[in-house]
Amino acid sequence: MKELVLVDHDGAVDDFLAVMLLLTMEHVEPVGVIVTPADCYIQPAVSATRKILDLMEKSYIPVAESSVRGINAFPYLYRRDSFAIDNFPILNQRDTYTTPLLTEPGQDFMIRALRSASEKVTLLITGPLTNLAYALDKAPDIETKIRRLIWMGGALNVPGNVEKNWESGQDGSAEWNAYWDPLAAARVWESSIEIIMCSLDITNNVPVTPEFVQKIGKQRQYDISDLAGQCYALVISQDYYAWDVLATSYLGHPEAFELKQLETEIIPTGKSQGRTKVVEKGRKIFAMDKVDKDWFYSYILEQWKR
Ligand SMILES: [Ca+2]
Numbered sequence: 001m002k003e004l005v006l007v008d009h010d011g012a013v014d015d016f017l018a019v020m021l022l023l024t025m026e027h028v029e030p031v032g033v034i035v036t037p038a039d040c041y042i043q044p045a046v047s048a049t050r051k052i053l054d055l056m057e058k059s060y061i062p063v064a065e066s067s068v069r070g071i072n073a074f075p076y077l078y079r080r081d082s083f084a085i086d087n088f089p090i091l092n093q094r095d096t097y098t099t100p101l102l103t104e105p106g107q108d109f110m111i112r113a114l115r116s117a118s119e120k121v122t123l124l125i126t127g128p129l130t131n132l133a134y135a136l137d138k139a140p141d142i143e144t145k146i147r148r149l150i151w152m153g154g155a156l157n158v159p160g161n162v163e164k165n166w167e168s169g170q171d172g173s174a175e176w177n178a179y180w181d182p183l184a185a186a187r188v189w190e191s192s193i194e195i196i197m198c199s200l201d202i203t204n205n206v207p208v209t210p211e212f213v214q215k216i217g218k219q220r221q222y223d224i225s226d227l228a229g230q231c232y233a234l235v236i237s238q239d240y241y242a243w244d245v246l247a248t249s250y251l252g253h254p255e256a257f258e259l260k261q262l263e264t265e266i267i268p269t270g271k272s273q274g275r276t277k278v279v280e281k282g283r284k285i286f287a288m289d290k291v292d293k294d295w296f297y298s299y300i301l302e303q304w305k306r
Contacts, residue, residue, distance in 0.1 A: 002029035003122055004147075005251065006113055008066075008106070009033065009049075009244065010127025010177070011040025011082045013231045016052060018126050018152075018244035020224055023056045024303040025252050030058070032113050034106035036066045036127045038180050039074045044086035050099040051091040055223060059099040066106030068130040070180035072162075072274070084234055090227050107131040111139045120147035124251065126244035128177050129153070133184035136191055146193050152247035153177035153185070154199040154276030156262060156287055161200060162274065174274030175200050178266065182274040186266040195285040196259065198247035199276065202288045206242040208232050212297055216304070224304045242296070249296060250288060252303070256296070260289035 005028050009015035022028060033053070035046045046065045053059050085091070102109055110131050114121055123146055125132065132149070135142055155161070155175040162179045164172035170179075178185045188195070213236055216229040232240075250257055263282035267275040 002027055003251070004029050004031050004117055004119060005122045005124050006031050006110065007033045008036060008110070008123065008125040008127060008131055010036040010038035011042070011045025011049070012078065013081050013085065013235050014242060014244040015039070015126050016048060016085060017228055017231055018248040019049065019052060020056070020228060021245055021248045021300060021303055022124065022251065023053070023058050024306065028251060030061050031117060031121060032062045032064060032109060034064045034066055034110060034131055036068060036106065036131060038070055038127045039176070040079050040082035045082040046101060048082060048086040048091060050097050050101060051086070052227070053099040054094070054097040055091060055227070059097070062100050062102050064102040064104065064106035064109035066131050068107055068134060070128055070130060071182065072179050074176065074180065081234055085231060088227065088230055090223060090230065107134045110135045111142055114142040114145040115139070117145055120145055122147045122251070123149045124248060125149060126152045126247055128180040128184060129188045130181045130184040133181070133187035136187060143191055143193060148194040148196060149188070150196045150198070150247055150250055152198045152203070152244045154197050156199050156201050156264065156276055156278055158201045158204060160275065169271045171271045173272045175276065178276055179274030182266060182268045185274065185276070186268040189266045189283045196250065196288065197276070197285055198243070198250065198288045202291060203241045203243045203246050205291070205293055206246050206296055208236065208240040208242055210236060215301060219301065219305055222305045224306050228304050245300060246291070246296065249299060253299065256291055257288050258290040259286040261285070262287050
């Protein structure tokens with residue numbers, strides 16, 4: 001029996017790479033891919049997602065465009081990568097693509113996909129939690145259809161990646177996916193869904209280095225490696241990590257990770273808004289605590305040989 005997985009990503013470089021990793025997993029059956037308009041521009045992000053599904057011969061998986069809005073926008077310099085990827089030559093070899101785009105908004109598709117699933121579904125969310133918060137409010141019955149949430153987000157015992165900013169008053173403690181919509185994260189924290197967090201604490205261990213990108217280049221005879229190398233080359237001049245890809249690799253090999261149970265809360269407003277704070281008697285979550293980084297890099301190299 002395959003594990004049903006509903007993906008919700010937000011259209012940045014590593015979101016596409018996460019999708020490309022997930023689609024290589026034999027034991028996983030994706031029930032759909034939702035794109036959230038957060039770390040992207042939505043039109044090219046949806047388009048690139050459909051082209052990637054076509055390239056990987058998975059065009060039976062529906063794609064849904066979410067129309068939710070966040071509170072704190074991602075910088076446009078991050079978001080515009082979605083235009084570059086949508087125009088990569090390898091994704092534009094055909095005149096038309098066949099992966100369907102649903103007419104209903106992604107947040108409503110989340111409800112329908114969970115309700116109609118034959119068994120419990122794992123949510124893999126590599127962006128903000130806004131669709132899930134919406135779905136929980138609008139259709140509380142879906143909570144029992146969620147097997148668990150694997151989420152790339154949060155910063156527990158390390159600084160966030162939203163910069164300290166005198167203008168907005170942010171104190172630098174928040175991670176972007178939580179910061180985009182802190183109220184949504186707080187809503188999900190009120191649920192009893194099992195949460196497995198891939199926070200900055202662990203993703204700080206998996207930088208994307210030129211050495212690694214060049215290793216991908218050596219296997220570019222494989223289409224997916226070629227695409228992955230192009231994606232990473234686009235961001236190599238930034239301080240970049242395999243955030244969403246690491247979160248996704250947990251689905252492939254959970255035994256490669258050590259989890260730690262922590263008690264946490266979400267700071268919903270103010271200068272620490274979006275902080276995922278470790279507190280006594282807080283909401284219990286599992287944090288990915290340790291991973292063998294050599295294993296991780298070789299795993300994704302191997303999976304992308306196709
Ligand atoms: Ca993301």
